[in-house]
Amino acid sequence: xxxxxxxxxxxxxxxxxxxxxxxxxxxxxxxxxxxxxxxxxxxxxxxxxxxxxxxxxxxxxxxxxxxxxxxxxxxxxxxxxxxxxxxxxxxxxxxxxxxxxxxxxxxxxx
Amino acid sequence: xxxxxxxxxxxxxxxxxxxxxxxxxxxxxxxxxxxxxxxxxxxxxxxxxxxxxxxxxxxxxxxxxxxxxxxxxxxxxxxxxxxxxxxxxxxxxxxxxxxxxxxxxxxxxxx
Numbered sequence: 001x002x003x004x005x006x007x008x009x010x011x012x013x014x015x016x017x018x019x020x021x022x023x024x025x026x027x028x029x030x031x032x033x034x035x036x037x038x039x040x041x042x043x044x045x046x047x048x049x050x051x052x053x054x055x056x057x058x059x060x061x062x063x064x065x066x067x068x069x070x071x072x073x074x075x076x077x078x079x080x081x082x083x084x085x086x087x088x089x090x091x092x093x094x095x096x097x098x099x100x101x102x103x104x105x106x107x108x109x110x
Numbered sequence: 111x112x113x114x115x116x117x118x119x120x121x122x123x124x125x126x127x128x129x130x131x132x133x134x135x136x137x138x139x140x141x142x143x144x145x146x147x148x149x150x151x152x153x154x155x156x157x158x159x160x161x162x163x164x165x166x167x168x169x170x171x172x173x174x175x176x177x178x179x180x181x182x183x184x185x186x187x188x189x190x191x192x193x194x195x196x197x198x199x200x201x202x203x204x205x206x207x208x209x210x211x212x213x214x215x216x217x218x219x220x221x
Contacts, residue, residue, distance in 0.1 A: 044212070102152055103151050
């Protein structure tokens with residue numbers, strides 16, 4: 001079946017350092033979404049990318065969708081302690097089905 | 111008003127028991143999901159419903175039975191609970207190809 005892998009699985013950074021998580025799908029995706037889950041919380045939608053090669057920014061967060069629409073990345077510039085959590089990508093291999101990536105757990109050390 | 115509400119938030123029960131988790135949404139979206147999140151934080155899709163109809167059943171044991179009495183509700187009933195069922199279960203709601211809204215989760219502990 002379709003798989004969506006994320007690397008790294010864990011990342012510890014010093015506050016102020018940059019962070020990047022990569023998402024790779026075994027199949028082409030019509031779109032990709034990113035979610036953030038704070039410790040003890042539920043996943044919360046961050047953004048959706050639809051076009052091949054698309055880049056979107058939200059303040060310190062930069063999201064990119066690969067040209068082949070099989071991979072994506074999320075880059076955080078100058079991390080803050082509020083960035084702590086698990087970041088998931090998610091994509092639809094079909095209608096009414098979103099597969100979540102394996103997630104990257106980010107810890108930010110003050 | 112919470113968009114997607116799940117009850118209960120915590121559930122501790124003994125092996126062999128039967129339990130239910132309820133999910134209600136007020137967004138009016140057609141698609142509802144159940145996801146299971148294990149201790150490693152992997153989010154696995156279990157079921158997908160569209161307009162009260164079961165669309166996807168991802169090789170979940172038949173001890174798990176979802177029920178959608180109407181478009182606003184999707185419940186999950188689990189029979190004969192096993193230790194391996196311990197996890198956080200999330201209900202999510204989505205309109206086609208838009209963002210998914212998650213409930214707060216139900217932390218199920220089977221002892």
